[in-house]
Structure formats: C-alpha cells, structure tokens
Amino acid sequence: MKLKRILTFSNIIFFTTVVLLLFSIKTYAQWSYGMEVSPRQSPxxxxxxxxxxxxxxxxxxxxxxxxxxxxxxxxxxxxxxxxxxxxxxxxxxxxxxxxxxxxxxxxxxxxxxxxxxxxxxxxxxxxxxxxxxxxxxxxxxxxxxxxxxxxxxxxxxxxxxxxxxxxxxxxxxxxxxxxxxxxxxxxxNHLSHIEMVLTKSYRKADPILKWVCYVEGADYLLKHNAKLDLAIKWINQSEKEVLALKQEWNPKYTSKEFVMGNMYWIKARLLAIKCDFKGALEAADKMKMLKAGFLYYPTFKDNMKIDETIANWENGKN
Structure with a gap:
C-alpha cells in the first residue's frame, strides 16, 4: 500500500514536471514570436x-x-x-x-x-x-x-x-x-494626384485666394513640363477669377499684383512652349503694366532673365 502511494506521488511529480516543461516551451515560443513581457534589447x-x-x-x-x-x-x-x-x-x-x-x-x-x-x-x-x-x-x-x-x-x-x-x-x-x-x-507618380490635390485646396482656400490655387497648380505643371494643356486651362481660370474678384484684398497676404505678375509670367511661358508667341508677349505686357509697391517683374527681372526671354519670343524663338 505504501509502495503504491509512493508510485502515485511519483507519477504526480512526473506529470507536473512535464506540464511545467511544456508550459515553459510554449512561453519561450511566445517570447520568440515577439510576445515577451520584458523590454526588447532591440527596440x-x-x-x-x-x-x-x-x-x-x-x-x-x-x-x-x-x-x-x-x-x-x-x-x-x-x-x-x-x-x-x-x-x-x-x-x-x-x-x-x-x-x-x-x-x-x-x-x-x-x-x-x-x-x-x-x-x-x-x-x-x-x-x-x-x-x-x-x-x-x-x-x-x-x-x-x-x-x-x-x-x-x-x-x-x-x-x-x-x-x-x-x-x-x-x-x-x-x-x-x-x-x-x-x-x-x-x-x-505624383502628377497623377495633382488635380485631386488642387480641388481639395480650392475648396479649403480663403475666397480671396481661390484663384491662387490655379496659379500654383499651373506653375507646378510648368516646372515639370507635364500636362501643359491642363496648366493653360488653370492659368486662364486663375486670370478669370482674379479679374472678377469683388472682395477687398487682405493686407496680410502678399501683394495681389505680385501674385498676378507671377500668374501672367506663367501664362506667357506656357503659351511660348506652345509656340503662341503673340499670346506669350501679350501676357508678358500685362505683367509689366501692373502697378503696386511690390511687383513680380522688377523683383525677378534679372535673375529670371525676363527681358532676354521676351526678346527671343519677339524673334519667334523659345
């Protein structure tokens, strides 16, 4: 009877050891798959x-x-x-x-x-x-x-x-x-998103600045020499909207005439790329005729070689 009890107790010890061993193996397996409790040495x-x-x-x-x-x-x-x-x-x-x-x-x-x-x-x-x-x-x-x-x-x-x-x-x-x-x-492929981005920006923009979204979009396409027909469409839309603008310009923004000067110069370059030199010269003249204290033409005339570029257009060259 005593021997039987000893054997039974031994079986319990053996069974408990096996369970603990299996639990330890399972715990280690979990640890090895990123489930450890202690902080990782490699964060x-x-x-x-x-x-x-x-x-x-x-x-x-x-x-x-x-x-x-x-x-x-x-x-x-x-x-x-x-x-x-x-x-x-x-x-x-x-x-x-x-x-x-x-x-x-x-x-x-x-x-x-x-x-x-x-x-x-x-x-x-x-x-x-x-x-x-x-x-x-x-x-x-x-x-x-x-x-x-x-x-x-x-x-x-x-x-x-x-x-x-x-x-x-x-x-x-x-x-x-x-x-x-x-x-x-x-x-x-950043250009595939440009129309969606412009639409979102236009919706969020201050009503006084909505036309500027089209200026920035056209400028972006011009710089990447991509979707130029779309760029011309946008620059024409910006001109149409700014000329129809009724709201008083907010003085905290950059001079409206400065942005308009940029707009006309973008338009001129786009038209010149399309070999519409007459249209390009007309847009350049509008840029030059703008009057205000801070203007695009006198600011960038030299470093963008505006006058030299216009002279090329007058001779039918890009």
Whole structure:
C-alpha cells in the first residue's frame, strides 16, 4: 500500500514536471514570436515619410552593434536577413511606386535583404509581412527583388532607416548600420494626384485666394513640363477669377499684383512652349503694366532673365 502511494506521488511529480516543461516551451515560443513581457534589447521603431503625395511607413527592430562584427558574422552572407531585429521589417506604400525602376503595387510587404560578400545585395519585398524574423521566409512569396550595391559609411551603432528626398516624386530609402549604408530608389507618380490635390485646396482656400490655387497648380505643371494643356486651362481660370474678384484684398497676404505678375509670367511661358508667341508677349505686357509697391517683374527681372526671354519670343524663338 505504501509502495503504491509512493508510485502515485511519483507519477504526480512526473506529470507536473512535464506540464511545467511544456508550459515553459510554449512561453519561450511566445517570447520568440515577439510576445515577451520584458523590454526588447532591440527596440521597435517606426519611420513615416512622404515622397510626393505617397505615404511610406517602415516598422523595424533596431539592433545595436555592441562591439560585434556585423556583416558576415552577426548577419551572415548568402542568407536572407530580416533587415532589422525581432519581427520581420514591414514596409508599406500608400500608392503604386517604382523600386530601382521596377513597378511595385501599393500595399504592405515583409522587407528582407540578402547580403553578399563582395557583390550586389538583393532587396526583397515579400507578401508575408507578419512573421518573426526570416525563419519562415518563403522565396515563393516574393513580389519583387532588386539589387543594390552597399557602400561604406560612417559608423552607426543602432540600425537606422531614413529617407532622403530628391524632389516631389523621387527619394532614396537608406538602411545604416555599422559601417555600411544600403539604399534603394523609390519613385512615385505624383502628377497623377495633382488635380485631386488642387480641388481639395480650392475648396479649403480663403475666397480671396481661390484663384491662387490655379496659379500654383499651373506653375507646378510648368516646372515639370507635364500636362501643359491642363496648366493653360488653370492659368486662364486663375486670370478669370482674379479679374472678377469683388472682395477687398487682405493686407496680410502678399501683394495681389505680385501674385498676378507671377500668374501672367506663367501664362506667357506656357503659351511660348506652345509656340503662341503673340499670346506669350501679350501676357508678358500685362505683367509689366501692373502697378503696386511690390511687383513680380522688377523683383525677378534679372535673375529670371525676363527681358532676354521676351526678346527671343519677339524673334519667334523659345
């Protein structure tokens, strides 16, 4: 009877040990999938940036060097890396973009890097963004792969993502860590949004300034040499609205005549591009005839070479 009790007690101890062991394994598994209670040694970070009208968001874990050799050891060559720490890095584009010249649809992606020794590295956008590290990475789920050449850079202790804007439609995303900088180009189609943006701005604008929205829109298209027929339509609309304006001009704003001078000069250049030199000269004359204390023509006459440009138009040249 006593032996039976001992065996029963041993069974209880054994069963309890197994349960605790299984619970510990489960707890560790949860920890390894980012569910730990204690703070992470590699803190989670988030980067939000706009290129043109396109939102870009990057979520990543930021490991530190801590005196270790990173490339080729901590991050092995020839093995897909999560491009950060903890969960796989996630990158989201609000609009369709081009990555190093290749199309990528708007959406959220797992972001990985394949480092290579003395060679170009692969930048990978994968359908599966919700995963721990790159342990379950599946090449079959790749949406896009492009190559980049890492360059040596100043030492960076903590892995950091950044975006360098190169204009209204173009930028470079960089990953800086240890003594390497890895970058890839992002290009957006900002001009596809210009009409929507102008419409929103027009609705919100002070009634005295609504015509200025068309001036800015036309100027933007002129600078990018895009949708010039639309730009001419807008600049004509701005002229029509400002000439019909009944409200008294608010002195806190830039001189109305200054903005009108800009408007006429934009119109003149647009018409000249279309080889309507007669119309361009008429618009330029209207700019010159404006009278006020602060005017566009005398302010920018020299550095924009306005008189030289007008002389070319008089000779039928752009």
């Amino acid at each position: 989670d970070k988030k980067l939000f940036h706009k290129i043109g009208y396109t939102d870009i968001e990057i979520k990543y874990g930021s490991p530190s060097v801590k005196g270790r050799k990173v490339w080729g050891e901590l991050v092995p060559y020839d093995k897909v890396w999560r491009a950060g720490a903890n969960n796989a890095t996630v990158i989201e584009f609000g609009e369709d973009v081009e990555i190093n010249g290749k199309a990528l649809a708007a959406g959220k992606y797992g972001f990985f890097i394949l480092p290579m020794d003395n060679d170009r590295w692969d930048i990978i956008f994968n359908k599966v963004y919700d995963q721990w590290g790159s342990f379950r990475y599946d090449e079959k789920e790749d949406v896009l792969r492009v190559q980049t050449l890492p360059v040596e850079s100043k030492f960076t202790e903590d892995l950091t993502y950044s975006v360098e804007s190169k204009g209204p439609e173009y930028g470079i995303i960089y990953i800086n860590w240890e003594r390497y900088k890895i970058g890839f180009e992002v290009k957006t």
